[in-house]
Amino acid sequence: MKTSTDVPIVVSAPSKINLYLGIHTEKDERGYHRVDSVMAALDLADTLHIEPANELVVLTEPAVDAPMERNTAYRAAVELARAFGFEPRAHISIEKRIPLQAGLGGPSADAAAVLVGLCKLWGIDVHDERVDKVARSIGADVPFFLHGPLAYLDGAGDCLRERFEPFEGMPVVLVKPQDAGVSAGAAYARFDEAPCPLPPLDSMIEALRNHDDGAVCASIANNLAPASCALAPQIDDVLAWLRAQQGVRAALMSGSGACSFALCDSLESARAIAAAAQNLHEWWSYAATMEKSGATVIES
Numbered sequence: 001m002k003t004s005t006d007v008p009i010v011v012s013a014p015s016k017i018n019l020y021l022g023i024h025t026e027k028d029e030r031g032y033h034r035v036d037s038v039m040a041a042l043d044l045a046d047t048l049h050i051e052p053a054n055e056l057v058v059l060t061e062p063a064v065d066a067p068m069e070r071n072t073a074y075r076a077a078v079e080l081a082r083a084f085g086f087e088p089r090a091h092i093s094i095e096k097r098i099p100l101q102a103g104l105g106g107p108s109a110d111a112a113a114v115l116v117g118l119c120k121l122w123g124i125d126v127h128d129e130r131v132d133k134v135a136r137s138i139g140a141d142v143p144f145f146l147h148g149p150l151a152y153l154d155g156a157g158d159c160l161r162e163r164f165e166p167f168e169g170m171p172v173v174l175v176k177p178q179d180a181g182v183s184a185g186a187a188y189a190r191f192d193e194a195p196c197p198l199p200p201l202d203s204m205i206e207a208l209r210n211h212d213d214g215a216v217c218a219s220i221a222n223n224l225a226p227a228s229c230a231l232a233p234q235i236d237d238v239l240a241w242l243r244a245q246q247g248v249r250a251a252l253m254s255g256s257g258a259c260s261f262a263l264c265d266s267l268e269s270a271r272a273i274a275a276a277a278q279n280l281h282e283w284w285s286y287a288a289t290m291e292k293s294g295a296t297v298i299e300s
Contacts, residue, residue, distance in 0.1 A: 008051040009120050010299035013094075013113035014041040014291050015104040016144065017172065017254040017261045020152075020204045021222040023188070025195045032140065032156035033188060036201055038208065039105075039141070041149045041291040042172060046098050046110055048073070050117040053091035060094045076111040076138050080118055083130045090118060099284060101181030103228075103255025104174070105145065111138045112145030113295040120297055148294025152205060164208040167216070170290040171270040175242060175277045176259035177234035178284055187256035190227035199223055217250040217263050228257035235260060238283065245273050259284075 016039045024034035058074040068074055073092055081088035092114060098106035115135060119126040126146070135142040140157040150166040153159055199221030207215030229235045235257050242251040242262045247269025251262040264270040270287040277285035 008049055008299075009117045009297060011048045011050065011113040011117040012296050012298050013046040013048055013098075013106075013109040013145070014148070014294065014296075015044045015098045015106060015109060015288075016041055016141070017104070017174075018222060018252075019216060019220050020199070020201065021224055021255065022198045022201055023191055023195075023224050024198065025192075028156060030156070033191075035140070035154065035157035036198075037144075037153050037157040038204055039144050039151060039153070040166065041145075041294055042104075042174075042288040043291050044098060044104070044174065044286050044288045046106060046113070047095040048110065048113045048117055049093045049095075050114070050121060051091050052121065053089055056088040056090055056092075058092045058094070060096055062096060064096075064100075072107040072111040072138055072142075073114045076114040076134065076142070077118060079134045079137055080115055080124075080131065083134050084122070084124060086122075090121065092117075099176055099259065101183055101257075102176050102259035103182070103253065103257045104259055105141045105255065108139045108141035109145045109295065111135070111142045115142075115146060116295040116297060145294045149292050150208070150290070152208070162205070162208075165211050166292045167211075167213055167290050168292040170213065171264040171267040172288045172290060173242075173248075173262045173264055173270040173273045173277075174254075174259055174284075174286045174288055175238050175262075175274070176284045177232070177238060178282060180232040180234045180258040182228045182232050182235075182257040184256040186231055187224055187228045190230055191224055194227070196223040196226050213263075214249075220250050220252045220263075222252055222254075224256055225253040228253060232258045234258070238277075241277075241281070242273070245269075245276070247273065
């Protein structure tokens with residue numbers, strides 16, 4: 001194993017929103033639904049500190065009430081080491097800022113950041129096809145976070161089809177009810193009970209190719225939202241409230257929820273809406289901007 005550095009590596013793991021999510025009823029041989037997804041990275045990010053060690057240790061702050069071995073970051077390290085034929089040895093600590101069960105991709109973002117950081121630590125080319133294969137084995141969203149920043153994916157949402165010029169700096173406000181959380185598995189199971197029709201995709205792809213933010217706002221869609229809202233009705237309350245706020249151009253639930261987002265006309269509007277969500281409703285909120293990259297080494 002080639003170690004490129006003995007200095008701790010710091011990696012940013014940005015969150016995401018789904019500007020479009022279209023769930024098909026058919027499934028692949030793995031049992032995954034066919035999915036069309038357009039994702040954009042945000043500046044709300046977890047931070048990972050990775051350094052050499054005699055064994056693999058993954059810690060989170062705040063701590064997660066689950067065995068370390070179930071963490072996607074741990075699994076990513078194990079599978080990357082296996083793919084390149086050596087033992088996983090690293091100490092990984094994760095500063096969590098992305099809320100869980102929110103549809104913002106936190107666990108997948110962390111897994112991708114581990115892959116990027118360990119490639120740096122172990123002297124692996126992050127563009128090696130084996131790295132991408134590992135990413136896909138961990139979770140459907142991980143390949144997006146590995147590369148970022150604004151992309152259309154299909155397959156199970158894990159096959160990169162087209163990248164677009166990012167709307168870097170576009171203001172986005174995130175709002176999630178404090179007591180609401182939706183697991184992707186539960187949302188998909190509810191979807192299977194009463195599938196919703198696919199929303200139009202072509203208008204979104206055309207808007208992205210033309211870098212037309214107005215057309216993007218008019219084309220956002222998510223046919224998984226009704227299933228998630230049935231599991232957590234507070235999401236509907238958030239969405240109705242967001243759509244009534246001054247400065248909101250469009251609002252939608254992200255991924256499988258329970259976080260919703262609004263594309264805003266200014267960062268000032270996003271900040272004002274975030275403050276109102278916290279002060280008036282005690283909802284978790286964050287005023288974000290769209291990012292230009294996925295998982296990124298910020299210090300080494």
